[in-house]
Amino acid sequence: MAFETVAVPGGLLHLWRTEQFRTITVVACWIWPLTRESVTAVSLLPHLLLRGTRRLPEFDDIQKAFGDLYGSSIHGDVKRKGELQTIEFAVQVPGGRFIEPGLDLLGPALELLREVMWEPFLESPGAFEARRVSMEKEQHRKRIASLFDDKVAYAAQRCAEEMFSGQVYGAPRYGFAEDLARLDGGALYELYERIRNGSPLHLFAVGPFDPELLVAWAERNLPAAGAVKRPSVGPLYTAGRPVRKVVEPMDVMQGKLNVGYRTGIGWGDDPFPALLMYNGILGGFPHSKLFVHVREKANLAYYASSRLDVHKGVLYVQTGIPSDRMEAAMEIVDRQVEAMARGDISEEEWTWTKIGLQNQYRELRDSPYAVVDLAFTGWLYGRNRMPEDLVRDLESVTPEAVAAVAAGVQKDTVYFLQGKEGPGGGGAGV
């Protein structure tokens, strides 16, 4: 139950053949450093490539071609892994034999994927076509703008932005609207060429496919790329500064308190499983300290949890509360973090968190995208942590190891989206 990695001239294939799924999931990605100059353009690129290929010049044509393969689909997006951006195309293909005996859908779907990635529609050599570029810039402007509209996500983004202010890592997911003006077909094509020529492809495949056929296809069809180098995800976040507090008033019904902490531990570090335990006990589950104290005991919130950014070694707490209860909520959160630092962890909290995390990682095996994501992260760090590894490593985490994690946790940024106060905003009955 592991990926087999095969090197081909075009890059690396990571293959997990399994009969568990009826769908074949293929994720192809290029990796590019996150920089202030390129963050916006890189995050626009996959969408631009989906606007047309040489043979299928319109967005429609590509979608129809996939649709004709019994609802096969392609999605393009950019993700972030530390200080890297990954330009990802995810293709999902139903296993043909579950529709008709002998039906092959993967072969043609891979061909379409290759066209999208390597044969874009160009106006003239060296430039994407102006009309497509201008439409995609407009779409991208909307993508950036609409990040403001989901307030739970917005508050999380703002907290990270404040934490990493002045650093490229603080850049929002899709970059900056002000960059769009200077992007044109030529500049984008130049970036595209640098990415595809300078970044070997990683292609993950999961599901009921024939690995030999896939390898043969890749050897024949993927353009050769340079030697595979392991790019750097960048350093952990380890500033030594006083707590930064930001309050942003807005005309909303609910306040959102998001708090960022430095932990000094990331994916590549030995104590990483202990960090998973720390986060789980503090805020990963309904039995965790944050849920029990903020929601069940104080009745201040519907959601109260914590999560990790494993690349920067950062932990975030998030909760939605009445706007006039910010101090009360912050104090409860502080007390839970202090309890963690004192090693005030019950037998139940410990055991339930351990088996709960182990269950999550076992369940992850049933989700192709999640397994691909773990495998990819593992490759980037040169440190594999597949579900089975994490289940095993969690088993041997000691209370001392979690205490050591707790000793290094430092509050860094408090962000509060402050709404209006009023009837019903307060914790009724408290």
Place this chain on the structure above:
Amino acid sequence: MEERVYEPLGVRLVEHRCENGLRLTLMPKPGYNQVFAAYSTNFGSIDHRFRTADGREVRVPDGVAHFLEHKMFEKADGDVFRLFASRAASANAYTTFDMTTYLFSATSHIAENLETLLDFVDDPYFTDEAVEKEKGIIAQEIRMYDDNPDARVYYQLLEGLYQRHPVRIQIAGTVDSIQAITKEDLYTCYNAFYHPQNMHLFVVGGIDPEEIAAVVERNQSKKAHRSGRPAERLAEGEPDPVAVPRLEKEMPVNMPKVYVGYKDPDPELADESGLRKDIVTTLLFDVLLSKGGSVYRELFERDLIDQTFGWEYDYGRGYAHAIIGGNTPDPDRFLEVLSKGWEKVRSAGLREDEVERSRRRLLGQFVKGLDSLRFLARYVPSYHFKKMDLFATVSVLRDVTRAEVEERFRLLVRPDREAVSIVRPAPA
């Protein structure tokens, strides 16, 4: 116990009816670590007026079904999340307009977790104190939706479409309406609708169905006393016309949103005919509105939609409607182009090749959906209550004709059955 096999999907189902009337659907998924169990009652937010077994006519406060779902987790000896946590299971629940589902997922201790699931839902424990305390938590849940533009544009549309039907009321109720809820309301609803005959258990994943059936049968045999008839729902007759054809609202957002709804003239969907109508409708909107569809293209090329654009066809007791929409920079232009798109379909009809493409796409999507236990746990119970066979989707899809799809368009997509909901950015 009855076994059903669907080829070439490779799906095997075991169905069973317990002595007390509870029905089970069990779906083994070889190779999966995970097991999902969903225990559902055919009772949701729209069932707010009913006649109880002793003849009382009741109208409960808005948000009761969802409130009840929250409070099921609390027991005399603590909350049920803890029991699940002690056996490495992750528990959850959700309430829809016409159904409430309690579920867990786990990779071990399946029989024990299953017993916990059945026992906690079969045995309510409500106190005044616990009901009061939950009001603060649910108020924050409602506040979260109050700030969510997708939730707002959606519920505003339902208010526009329906004059009386309770589907126009937000599932969780309002911060005000939940203040009136008492433990008696919860017991009234529980006793009215949480009967084995009104419930369904679905278990999917790495399971041995025979083993699971035995566990459930044994558990339920101790609960024969739970038999009895569910309450009689009192329908509010919904007049044909929409309530308000256009509603708008301002919020602190950057992108305007527009939803367009069509109220189905015949909202009763059940059995084979209901499944067919569902599939014909799905095919219709897939042809026109999926990426590559003709109306989608008109909107897309004019920059009037983005990745949030979508549609759904939803139906339950006494309501059925299609909703289309998403973010748009210009709601009025969106509406104009959409209605021109409909005009074209009205005059020229659909092309055979478009229908074929969508037929294939939906077939493939269904096969892909079989990999998602979450998808199955969401839809199998809901189709069960509507007496529809979800897995017959494939054979019906192969069978539906273009003429049927066009006929459906003429009946459903009509200006006189249309309502519009818009959320606009509030001036800074």
